[in-house]
Amino acid sequence: MKERIARSAGCDQFDAELAAYLEGESRPQVVAHARQCGYCAATLSDLEQIRMSARELPWEEPSPAVWANLRAALEAEDAFRVPGDRWAWLGHLGLLRHPAPVGALASLAILGTLFTLSPARLEPVRTSEAGLVAGLGENAPAVMSVDEAAWARTIHELEDTYRAREPFLEPELKVTYRQSLDSLNGSIRECLTSLQAEPTNTLARDYLLDAYSQKAELLTSAIEFSGR
Amino acid sequence: MSPQKSPTTKAASEAQLIARAQQGEESAFAALFETHKRRVYSLCLRMTGNTAEAEDLTQEAFLQLFRKISTFRGESAFSTWLHRLAVNVVLMHLRKKGLQQVSLDEVDTSQEEPVKRDYGDDDRRLLGSIDRITLLRAISNLPAGYRTVFVLHDIEGYEHNEIAEIMNCSVGNSKSQLHKARMKLREGLRGDRSRMGFSAPVAAGDPRKEEQ
Numbered sequence: 001m002k003e004r005i006a007r008s009a010g011c012d013q014f015d016a017e018l019a020a021y022l023e024g025e026s027r028p029q030v031v032a033h034a035r036q037c038g039y040c041a042a043t044l045s046d047l048e049q050i051r052m053s054a055r056e057l058p059w060e061e062p063s064p065a066v067w068a069n070l071r072a073a074l075e076a077e078d079a080f081r082v083p084g085d086r087w088a089w090l091g092h093l094g095l096l097r098h099p100a101p102v103g104a105l106a107s108l109a110i111l112g113t114l115f116t117l118s119p120a121r122l123e124p125v126r127t128s129e130a131g132l133v134a135g136l137g138e139n140a141p142a143v144m145s146v147d148e149a150a151w152a153r154t155i156h157e158l159e160d161t162y163r164a165r166e167p168f169l170e171p172e173l174k175v176t177y178r179q180s181l182d183s184l185n186g187s188i189r190e191c192l193t194s195l196q197a198e199p200t201n202t203l204a205r206d207y208l209l210d211a212y213s214q215k216a217e218l219l220t221s222a223i224e225f226s227g228r
Numbered sequence: 229m230s231p232q233k234s235p236t237t238k239a240a241s242e243a244q245l246i247a248r249a250q251q252g253e254e255s256a257f258a259a260l261f262e263t264h265k266r267r268v269y270s271l272c273l274r275m276t277g278n279t280a281e282a283e284d285l286t287q288e289a290f291l292q293l294f295r296k297i298s299t300f301r302g303e304s305a306f307s308t309w310l311h312r313l314a315v316n317v318v319l320m321h322l323r324k325k326g327l328q329q330v331s332l333d334e335v336d337t338s339q340e341e342p343v344k345r346d347y348g349d350d351d352r353r354l355l356g357s358i359d360r361i362t363l364l365r366a367i368s369n370l371p372a373g374y375r376t377v378f379v380l381h382d383i384e385g386y387e388h389n390e391i392a393e394i395m396n397c398s399v400g401n402s403k404s405q406l407h408k409a410r411m412k413l414r415e416g417l418r419g420d421r422s423r424m425g426f427s428a429p430v431a432a433g434d435p436r437k438e439e440q
Contacts, residue, residue: 023403059269074294194361194362
């Protein structure tokens, strides 16, 4: 069934008053017209939906490299007249209640270097493995790049280790880690779903790599804590 | 789990952190960064649409903040001060990149004709909520000027008079650019949805439709 649209004078008035209505001004004609006109109703509904979705966008997490670079720049400028514990800033992470061990950071640095400098040397994983990592099971899309697949496999291995050591974590810490992992798994799932629908979505790919990086960081630190 | 801090306690502890940072205490810098990094980074990311640029700009904003922190006297909220500083850092960056659209005062469009829609298209609406990635991508595809106004108003919650001051344009121009940004965003999102087959038809009974 094909539909033909006929524009009316009411639509012109709707267009003229729509911006003001969305700014909160009283424009009864806008609502009245939208009740009668499917085309304008769709426009109004979409714009309200966009506004609401924009307001609900969650804050994003920058990579740990931002603080590392910032700290180095401040140190170079001699900004720290009262130097703190070198790793004390990690204690402020909501996730961690205690300073993270140097070992976890070293592991991350190695991971980061490995993936940044020589991703091609890493073999890709099967997408089913990636799906397990992301909680997608066998429905994982075959959309992962070599980098993403390498991250997925590393995380899979870290998860195996974490699962074995989880019972040794303090209960409160275990809950915190579990919540953070669930949240990151949700992000990974969201990215993979987007990539499945549109493999060229570069933003989804960026977010996926960010989420993998954060998850690797989280798991590494959890494993370190469980061994303390 | 630790109990949630009350706003008063939070403000008091932030004031202490600022005072300690003014003395050059490293852990105070770190704590301030930790508290505000997500909001600043999100702003930078949404205004640039690029994670690497956003991280560089976040770093630059905090660097400028920490350089100036000794001048902070608490007349305004620290977060407001930081946020405005971050906006300026991003705008400066975009202007350096030569994105002329960032300047809204070049062409005052506030008195222009209302935005016309293309009636050749179908009248289906976006279905349900818009997922984060799709929305962020559509925002990043907006021209820089539209994107800036949209991010500042619809995401960050700035008022038009504040945007007009930041962008050095009229309030009417800010409103006009925002509306155009939303319409363009809708166009982009509808394009995405159509490609993926996600649109929903409007209810039957639209008096302007005739079957062919």
